[in-house]
Amino acid sequence: MADRKDVSPPHTRLIAKLEAIGRVTEAEKSALADLPYRLRSFPENADLVRQGDKPPECCLIVEGFVCRYKLLGEGQRQIMSFHLPGDIPDLQSLHLRVMDHSLSALTPVTAAFIPHEALHALTRAFPGIAALFWRDTLIDAAIFREWLAGVGRRTAKARIAHVICEVYLKLRAVHLADDGGFDLPITQVELADALGLSPVHVNRVLQELRADGLIVSKGRFVIISDWERLRAVGDFDASYLHFRSEAA
């Protein structure tokens, strides 16, 4: 788990993430490394950015888990995505001034805040990076679509299996998981808010998945014991993640 302190600079995971979705030249890498930033820490449950804000900067997650959510009229919450180190979940604020949702820390989080001007200058100087950033936001959109399909049409069991597959692959892409299992710091309540279910039902379905021998989980630590079957149950096909290897 994370007992070893992560001392790598903010941009290393960003580069790993960008390399998972496209090609990055050496010149681009050093430009990314030169980006100015301001580090900030957030305790669990704090908002990094809030619906209605007009942020002058984007946040690059350096450590910890973040979720994107919306509060609805009846006081309910819908979580719309999970983000991990290397992600810039509010990259969209470069072109959409007002946030239409909030970002919240699922664990203690360290984030590097990068001024919009710096990012605009970077994209102007490196069209390749602009294209990659655009591509990244397009992949986010593809993930929203997949979640929409899940919440709209898949059973509770499929939805849960599906999201486990997805997070696992995203973690692998930034070298935060391997076949030995991984740390999934998402409570059942949060899973419920992400999947449009009640926490009670999430709990029951999780037990089914364990009973079926698809996953083993102990606290926040999860092992996928039967990838193929989990994938089948979740109706999971990774192509919507548009990883370089699969998308080509």
Added chain:
Amino acid sequence: MADRKDVSPPHTRLIAKLEAIGRVTEAEKSALADLPYRLRSFPENADLVRQGDKPPECCLIVEGFVCRYKLLGEGQRQIMSFHLPGDIPDLQSLHLRVMDHSLSALTPVTAAFIPHEALHALTRAFPGIAALFWRDTLIDAAIFREWLAGVGRRTAKARIAHVICEVYLKLRAVHLADDGGFDLPITQVELADALGLSPVHVNRVLQELRADGLIVSKGRFVIISDWERLRAVGDFDASYLHFRSEAA
């Protein structure tokens, strides 16, 4: 309705749409007008682009209604958005080579297919247009998020009211609707597939909305008789559409 043939050139509604979400200079307008294209017609229900395709061009809808959908494992369909004249629903294919969903004609459709090279050249020459295009895909993503929230957490009644509000505003933005009502060429089956409901239930809820005096509908023609209450029932707040007037 559409008994009057629409003779305006393909780019006029595109410009109207872009102006709804941002500013467009005269130079940019004429560059948009100069874009090469190839017109194609599709009958109701035909796919314009299909999941798995690697299209070399983007399609600008000139006339008719289009939906974006995915087929899931169990043979179910999830519709993920509706598109109307002026939209380029597969703009994302500029940076995501493989389509992860399909586009289908809800009515007979005319679309202008514009080669990727031409669009890339345009965005290179006019960074303002590149930004607008990016912004447009970001707004699409915002709409996916809103739908996700709806399907995840809102009641059937709220979802239906919500989508009627949304389509109405989008139609108004391209001057295809006014307070006198509008043509909504979406069957109840399609609504059901968009909202994650069964057609039977959509029918019943629609009747409730009519009984409550929120809408009047006769065939495909819809009149919103009480915007304020419809909006309240649908928990609708237009800010996620990021129209220029509201987003500022």
Added chain:
DNA sequence: CGTGTTATTGACCAACATCAAACTTAGTGG
């Protein structure tokens, strides 16, 4: 006038929600 699509109805059912309580677990401070 048929004929196919879409809308509507009714009877019945299942997946998942809600409520409320108990149980675990991981921290925290004495």
Added chain:
DNA sequence: CCACTAAGTTTGATGTTGGTCAATAACACG
């Protein structure tokens, strides 16, 4: 090292929204 606490998980009983199935009615179109 052991209470003590708060967060998260698990369980059981019961309720409801919305699904399924199947038949009928309205249209729209040639």
